[in-house]
Amino acid sequence: MTDSELEEGFDRLNRLITSTDDLKGFLQGMAGLASEKLSQVTGTTIKCAVALHRRKHRTTIAGSSDIAVWLDQIEQRLGEGPCVEALRWDTP
Numbered sequence: 001m002t003d004s005e006l007e008e009g010f011d012r013l014n015r016l017i018t019s020t021d022d023l024k025g026f027l028q029g030m031a032g033l034a035s036e037k038l039s040q041v042t043g044t045t046i047k048c049a050v051a052l053h054r055r056k057h058r059t060t061i062a063g064s065s066d067i068a069v070w071l072d073q074i075e076q077r078l079g080e081g082p083c084v085e086a087l088r089w090d091t092p
Helices: 003-019 023-042 066-078 082-089
Strands: 049-054 057-063
Touching: 003 023, 023 049, 023 057, 049 066, 049 082, 057 066, 066 082
Parallel strands: none
Antiparallel strands: 049 057
16 A cells, blocks of 8 residues: 555545544444455455444444445344454454
8 A cells, every 4th residue: 555545545534533423424434444445455345344242232333335234234143253253352
């Protein structure tokens, strides 16, 4: 990633932080930005979803696409998978 691309990414992140009115909108934008940048770096399509763990309840709140949200919701319902494990053990 070039310095120019990195700077553009930080500018977009800053605009996202300063212009989003609610948490869900911010997380939706963040998932889209993460998906775009990860896809550019890896050269393959990456989809991102955001799951929140509140007390004993996990929920998918945002995603870069409908399929990312749908897949994460399946994982949450099954109670297993990489995202569930990351939330359970508080590790990436």
